[in-house]
Amino acid sequence: MPYVPYGYSGQGQFGVDLVPDNPKIAIPVVGQCKLRESASFTLKDLKAELTKTDGFPGSIKLYVLYTTATRHVSIQDALQSGQYLHTRSNGETCEVLIVYWDDITDLECVPPQLRAQMFPGAFQLFSAATAPAADSAAFIASLHTFKAFVPTVFPVQMFHWLESWNFALGYVPSSMFNRITNLCIEIDRAEHGKNGVHDFLYIGDRSVLAKCLPAAERFFSAVTEFRRVINAHTIGSSLDDGTEVQTLGGLPKDAWAGITAQWLEAAKWLASVYRRDVLGEVSD
Structure with a gap:
């Protein structure tokens, strides 16, 4: 049943x-x-x-x-x-x-697509580990482009924000969220451009984003997932001091904890991917 x-x-x-x-x-x-x-x-x-x-x-x-x-x-x-x-x-x-x-030791009763939503980071790691190996020379070339270019569109200040922001507040600054949203749009266009919709690649830096693949797959997935979980329940609003935010203000307060916990997990995953893949740091 x-x-x-x-x-x-x-x-x-x-x-x-x-x-x-x-x-x-x-x-x-x-x-x-x-x-x-x-x-x-x-x-x-x-x-x-x-x-x-x-x-x-x-x-x-x-x-x-x-x-x-x-x-x-x-x-x-x-x-x-x-x-x-x-x-x-x-x-x-x-x-x-x-x-x-x-x-809980077995999640086979949970549909695969739902498990992927519950544990996006784990599924991304698994898919990366089981995916056919890319040509080494092509991967290394994309890795050089990725490490050089991504910090220009997702600077280290944004990484520090991910690690320090108090998501339990129930809102995120629109200035930060809009930058992430715009990046996700460009990532989507770059991926489509690389897969055959070449007209997308003539605009802005999408051709450079496309050249970041396949090395950027994990980062692209993590930043897209972060934007998705924030966008799923928020509305645009302003604080008393005029700061524009994306907020859970339209939902009952007792619904916030579960949602902001998802925000925090997505932020932790994105920050860990940035630390490893962009900054080249090895986590303890």
Whole structure:
């Protein structure tokens, strides 16, 4: 049975994030997802989520909570008997199952295209490792062009910004984002130009960007992915001091954490690619 999100952040979800896709089939199994970067998920937190289910209109016989949190002793103690049960206000009793990210060893149940969105960096590394080897002379020539040219369109100051910006603010400066957007457009035109749409290559420095391939593939992919995750949920706005930004201001505040966590991961990946491929530094 496929599952779908139940409502949206900010709506009354009653401690339930995932429900069966077919409402005509009464499957009393629901899911909840809790992202925890550093904070613990305790028995008190679990009980608070279970109490919310009193408002859920459907039957619940199994409540599955998925979390990236590390194990907490309070929950481990509660599970000593091997089973944890919760009784809802309507008298219905449901079993509670907790699945930690550390327990996940096989992602074959997740469609490949979704896995690629979840772990873009890993997929890019894998594709680079398994792709047919390019001609060494051509690769070296493209590498020289790449290292010389990319710092002119993505200077080291932008790299430092990636590593220092507080993405949890829920916005990024438009001045920085617009530079990245314009670069992504030029990368797209350069790639199409290299693949046969030659008219694109007459404009600006696209012919030079095209000559950066194949050495620039990892960087091009990382900068494009960074722009995608920022652009997916933001709108243009201005701060009180007049600074133009791309912001999550149109979304409920409780939806920000998960989105900005994606921003941070994409920024870390792009910065690591820049450090290695452009600056030539070896990470520890």
